[in-house]
Amino acid sequence: MTYDIIVIGSGPGGYIAAVRASQLGKKVAIIEKYSTLGGTCLNVGCIPSKALLDSSHHYYDAVHHFEEHGISVENPSFDFPKMLERKAKVVETTTGGITYLMDKNNIDVFEGLGSFEDKTHVKITKKDGSSEVIEGVDIIIATGSKPANLPFITLDKERVMTSTEALKLPEVPKHLIVIGGGVIGLELGSVYKRLGAEVTVVEYMDKIVPGMDTDVSKELQKVFKKQGIKFATSHKVTSVERNGDTVLVKAIDKKDREIEFSGDYCLVAVGRKAYTQGLGLEKIGLEVNERGQVAVNAHLQTNVHNIYAVGDVIKGAMLAHKAEEEGVAVAEYLAGEKPHIDYNLVPGIVYTWPEAASVGKTEDELKEGKVAYKSGKFLMRALGRSRASGDIDGFVKVLADKNTDEILGVHMVGARVADLIMEAAVAMEFRASAEDLARICHGHPTYSEAVKEAAKAAWDGKPLNA
Known part of the structure; x- marks a missing residue:
């Protein structure tokens, strides 16, 4: 069987690349060695961790914060096995959604370990030891990463x-x-x-x-x-x-x-490390860097002209959303389009409570680069919305060019800033100034008002509510 594109790995980078390629008229196959699709993120990473974070957050609020809202819950308790069961259901539903997308987009799914026979043929070795070989004009490596370890630590995976x-x-x-x-x-x-x-x-x-x-x-x-x-x-x-x-x-x-x-x-x-075990890269002379990551150019193309790589297996931040953008970029590039990724605008997020989120340059990076900048910060506790919900920790900080006022970086700690950071990313994509952001009418009362106020603090040093 010959395909226009073979994708090895079904995590966010891989499955999104497959979907986009199919949307653009390509005949696509995806290979996944595990029995469920979705890779680390959906199975043992982003999704299950957020499910447990939300469950534990509800319990913590019941113990520590319900009383101040006038809600009485006598001796709050939790059922840990039930939390894990809920997490498993969330994972099952989410990975099942990927299977649905494969069917919807007519993508052939192969279960087994994919390895290169040569630069256009991939061998799929199944759990029962049987194998088959498929051919692809272009191949995308999206095999992700595995947890890193220190050399002297023995992981027994129990304690x-x-x-x-x-x-x-x-x-x-x-x-x-x-x-x-x-x-x-x-x-x-x-x-x-x-x-x-x-x-x-x-x-x-x-x-x-x-x-x-x-x-x-x-x-x-x-x-x-x-x-x-x-x-x-x-x-x-x-x-x-x-x-x-x-x-x-x-x-x-x-x-x-x-x-x-x-x-x-x-x-x-x-941390995590790129996972290329069993791919047979040596058979095709594909280059990896000193950290074991697949080496790619600006088009995410390897030194083997028809083979591309995306996500955690290449250099850069190991983030699901970065992998997705790279998957889209490769699919569109192979379809003759001209996509672009601005890596400076890939947000970083911590899903604790309060949450933390950043996009663009940090203050240390601007100092190291000798960039003339100005900073505006606004505390979440000054917001009516934060006081209403009781989430008063944190701030929004806007860094802008001292001469042009262009926003260079935005950094946040607070309630729902994982979602709020995208306001900054959109503004920076269009090269907005701090004044632009400060002059946009923000709903009241909302957490987003902190962005407006921090932008005003960076622009003219005069936030309205501080």
Whole structure:
């Protein structure tokens, strides 16, 4: 069987590439080694983690905030197995939706491990050991990533685990030690803290979510400390040992002192790495970089002219929405169109509570680039909407060019900023100025008014409600 396009991997990058290619008239096949479509994001990443974040947030509110709203719930409790059951149903519904999309768009789905026979033929090895070979004019690699690990840590996937296992624990930990203060560690740490676990985050860098704006990192850490999460930043983990139901984590702090942390579970959340195992890249001479990522050019094309790669398997932020945009871009490029992706406008989001979101340049990046800029910040607690809901933590910060007033970056912590950040992304896509954003009439009372006020603070230094 010959296809115009073969996609290897059915995560957000892969399945979206397949759908878009089919919409543009291509005959498409998609290969997935697991029994369900959707990749890491839908099965063991974005979707299940958000389901648990929402469930645990409801419980936390019942315990800590219902009373102030005049709602009495005597001795709130939770059913952890039922939470996991709900999470599983959400995943099942979502992955089932991908199967529906494949059928709707006449995309042939092959279950098995895809590997290159040559640059146009892919062998599909099924679980029963049988195999078949299909041919593609162009091939898109969308095999994603796997959790990274430190070389001295043995993952038993029971007490010492990755995010995959942390989504299906048999119980709520008594003390969860999280190695890594990035998005994954903070989100899953928040889930279990809300459900009663003691949580300690051990981070090598001097701040959490180190890739985000420093003000965002500081605000998140302050709020999480208030919620009871403990932090050990500037700590280099040196060993992780399990003894029965106890996990001992040793680390060196910035004063070269050895610090020990003892818990019953340890989540290793030190990032992710590109997954190319079993693809047979060596058979076709396809190049990877020093980090094992597939090397691509500006069109996401590899050194083998008919093979492309998208998502976590290539360089850049490991985000589902970035992968989706790349999948669309390759499909459109192969159909003769001229798509573009502005990587500066790919938002970064932390789905804790409060949420955090950023787009564009951070203040540190502007300083390092010697860009003349101005900054405007507005606190969420100054909003009527925030006071009404009780979500008063956080801020919106707008960074704009000092000379032209063009918005260069927007950084937020607060309620629903995961959705709110897109107002900034749209404005920046059209190269809006801080004044443009400040002069747009925003609904009242809304959280979005903080964007208007921060933009006004950046534009003329005079927010109206501060």
